[in-house]
Amino acid sequence: MGGDGGASDGDGSSDTGAAASADTPAKTTAPAPASMPAHPAPATAEVAPPPSPMVEAYQTRRKVPFWAMPVLAALPLWAYVYTGTLSPPPAGEGPEVIGEELYAGSGCAGCHGGGGGGGVGPAFTGGAIYETFPDFVTHFEWVRLGSAGWLAERGDSYGASGKPVNGGMPGYGEDQLSDHDLLFIVLHERLLGGENPDTEDAEALEAVVLLMEENPDMTLEEAMAEVGLEAPEGSTDGSGADRGDASPDNVAGTEDTPGSEGESGPGTDSGTGGAGGDAEPSQSAGGATSSP
Numbered sequence: 001m002g003g004d005g006g007a008s009d010g011d012g013s014s015d016t017g018a019a020a021s022a023d024t025p026a027k028t029t030a031p032a033p034a035s036m037p038a039h040p041a042p043a044t045a046e047v048a049p050p051p052s053p054m055v056e057a058y059q060t061r062r063k064v065p066f067w068a069m070p071v072l073a074a075l076p077l078w079a080y081v082y083t084g085t086l087s088p089p090p091a092g093e094g095p096e097v098i099g100e101e102l103y104a105g106s107g108c109a110g111c112h113g114g115g116g117g118g119g120v121g122p123a124f125t126g127g128a129i130y131e132t133f134p135d136f137v138t139h140f141e142w143v144r145l146g147s148a149g150w151l152a153e154r155g156d157s158y159g160a161s162g163k164p165v166n167g168g169m170p171g172y173g174e175d176q177l178s179d180h181d182l183l184f185i186v187l188h189e190r191l192l193g194g195e196n197p198d199t200e201d202a203e204a205l206e207a208v209v210l211l212m213e214e215n216p217d218m219t220l221e222e223a224m225a226e227v228g229l230e231a232p233e234g235s236t237d238g239s240g241a242d243r244g245d246a247s248p249d250n251v252a253g254t255e256d257t258p259g260s261e262g263e264s265g266p267g268t269d270s271g272t273g274g275a276g277g278d279a280e281p282s283q284s285a286g287g288a289t290s291s292p
Contacts (some may be wrong), residue, residue, distance in 0.1 A: 095214075103189065120168075122170070129193035135201050146169050147168055178217075188206060211227055
């Protein structure tokens with residue numbers, strides 16, 4: 001009950017506690033748990049290279065709306081029509097246009113060139129056609145008769161310079177070309193030659209062409225009579241009929257042409273058929289042409 005007892009008790013308690021501690025096995029410190037392995041870092045994905053500027057521009061540009069496609073498809077047609085409104089109207093089917101088409105389609109261009117510059121046949125350009133045929137009537141007759149027909153009807157030379165007839169120029173009979181069509185070819189050939197130095201001959205040809213344009217069935221002789229023209233002396237019309245009694249003064253240059261030198265006249269003309277008929281064998285037998 002005294003203080004010693006209490007102290008003893010206190011000491012006893014201490015000894016009891018110490019004994020208990022001695023009897024209890026000492027607790028060992030548990031080892032620290034092993035650290036968990038770290039997760040592997042994910043593989044780095046390959047970064048795609050940046051697109052080229054052209055691809056980037058294509059991807060970012062604004063797309064054409066679907067309704068614009070028909071408009072774009074019709075744009076060429078619209079441009080064609082619009083351009084046509086700005087162009088001058090076509091020349092139409094005048095004598096010059098018809099003559100050019102007939103010149104190309106009848107085979108003349110194949111020998112004399114599309115522009116009249118020559119080839120197998122002589123050239124027309126640079127006034128050459130006017131040096132050979134100062135008047136359009138003799139020019140017309142040479143193309144109608146051809147080499148063989150001219151040789152039989154007119155002589156062995158042709159043109160104002162008296163060129164020898166060597167053959168090769170086919171004749172174009174009426175069954176091939178009417179006077180209307182043949183005259184338009186002659187017109188085109190003379191236009192290829194440049195400006196006609198004989199204004200009277202140019203005016204006469206223009207007058208006959210205009211009349212025959214309105215009357216396609218007219219012969220050259222009828223058209224010339226209608227406009228008050230007479231053929232060169234000794235020349236023949238498209239049918240081969242002699243016109244030797246006509247005055248040579250009404251067509252310029254006739255005094256220098258073979259027609260006025262007497263190759264063909266009332267005494268030499270066969271009077272039996274068309275000049276085209278005389279010339280046709282030359283064309284069928286020949287093939288190559290060598291016109292004026």
